[in-house]
Amino acid sequence: MRVLVVGSLPPPISERSRGLLAEVLRLRAEGAQVEILSPRANTVAHHHIAAPGPAAALEIGLAARGFDEIVLQLEPGFPFTASAGRAGRAAGLGALSTALKVIRRPVTLRLASVHDLPGGPGGRAAESLWATAKRIEAGDEATFEALAATLSPAAAQKLALAVAPLELKAGRPAGNLAGGASLEDATLLVRARAAEDRRVIVRGCGDPVAEVPLGEWLPRPGVGVPFPAQAQAPVRPQEPLGRRAGRVLVHAADGVSLTRPLARSVRLARKLARRY
């Protein structure tokens, strides 16, 4: 059986990503062939969603071809951006439920925490999404209770608790000082503990990366780059002249705020065309 898992694995290692990792390992242990499509850049995944917001639903619809089942985790930033208002939320949830209806595969929806779905699990758009699911999994008991209280009786029947998040042990302990430690020892210990705090980038619970809106993951040409480097479009050896000219044009358009949306649309279209 081939399963498409839509959601974010580490990094960062958070309750949510560990929960999805545990689900992936459970599916693999049952013999499923799993591929991961992540809505967040730079996480462990086979594919990453290129476009935030409602456009992601289209990408999921395209990616789901060839899979027997879909497991989809709702997360901050997916399927609508953190800054989306009521209309944005409705558009994101609506587009996703439409895509899931169209692809006609058994779908498991996961919600690690009720806080992962801004605006709560209720509302017409959310209800239409829950209706597409064969199974709805809650990451913890509080989320289970919140969903049980909000979902329609039909949807509540599909509700279950998700498998426990995968336990990952902490790294090297920072250690303690003996009585006669020197100033140098103390400084080293303070630095070690500071490094432990900073290590949230890789395995942490503070999750600074997770708070970055999806749009911020896109390149921002011009930020902090000296002028010659900005002006120089990336060149690939042995690339046909036409394609190279196109790349240079898109690169130039990306450097001007007026034409930047056009350049990004072209890149996105090319990326989707390449992938599907």
Added chain:
Amino acid sequence: MTKVAFVAPRYGPRVIGGAEAQVRDAARGLAARGHEVEVLTTCAEDHHTWANSLPPGVEVEEGVTIRRFETVPSSDPLLWASIERRMHAGEKLSPSDELAWVSGRLMVPELYLYLAEAASRYDAIIYSPYLFWTTLYCLPLAPEKSILIPCLHDEDYAYLEVVRACLAGAAGVWFLSEPEHQLAHRLAPLGSHQVTGGGVHVPEGYDPDGFRERYNLERPFVLYAGRREGGKGWPEAMAGFGAALLRHALPLDLVTFGTGQADIPPLLSRRVIDLGYLEPEEVPNAFAAASAYLQPSRNESFSRTIMEAWLAGTPVIANSAGAVVAWHCERSGGGILYGDETELGECLRLVAEEPKVAAGLAASAREYVLSNYRWPTVLDLMEKELERFG
């Protein structure tokens, strides 16, 4: 006896690179001593394309179980290039930029998932080198049993926070040289760590005359071996050699073998000879046949090739900007350091005009390698460290 996994981005007999060779020899050496050794690696051999050129799956080679996983190409190479430029321009990167950069060359999700499932089956998991997705993403899965052989260089990448986190978080760090160890202390607070050194095999014999004959090498030559690329100083070496030819009319050729395009300029095409890939059994003969070995790289954490040169009785001419190589040269007395193109020219001139003096330098250096860097010595240190994990 411990059950050990090595995690490396590339592995195999045709993979060129000091860190890769170190991992391969250590894995085979520990397996030969009775440890249960696996290597978790990718299907790629080429570190430019990361194309999956080998089949995924499991194979056994000289007692080592090799598990290969397919690489997934970066979803946005343009973003990677843009971050790379900003990093070299001295800009401080955000955490998301750092992760985007690390993911920009290769990703191996199946390796990550395998380790998430199987990490508990190993006593220790050894990651090397530091700068790849396979290390920076996978090490935090089970830091309590992770050992990092970073093969650090003093370069922009080493100062990334994500690297610092791995150096600080690993349960053990093994260094190949003292300057690398000192660099790591400047980068991160370290836990348990040890300078194990790198290992080299001592050839049973050399055939320099046969080598010159087989490759029609009539003139004396200096040798460069390894990756022919900018990061290893190859273009500067060729430029310096060309300038020395013009300035001193030297009767020397520059012979090279290894991976990457040598890109020899037309003006030097008769004096720089590219042998391409050499079979492993021919490599010691190349070192023995050379009048000197040229090490232009400043990015070395051990420099296996200078050890091979000294074992063969060949002196070394090395870039003084490479802290590790300079340290070896000063300790062994077997290498002359140059600071610029002019000094490189004079080093080459010494080799050409005073071959006995140059060869004399290498005599003590062979003993230096035999005392410190033979594999049995290095494996003893590694085994002692592994006892903590068994």
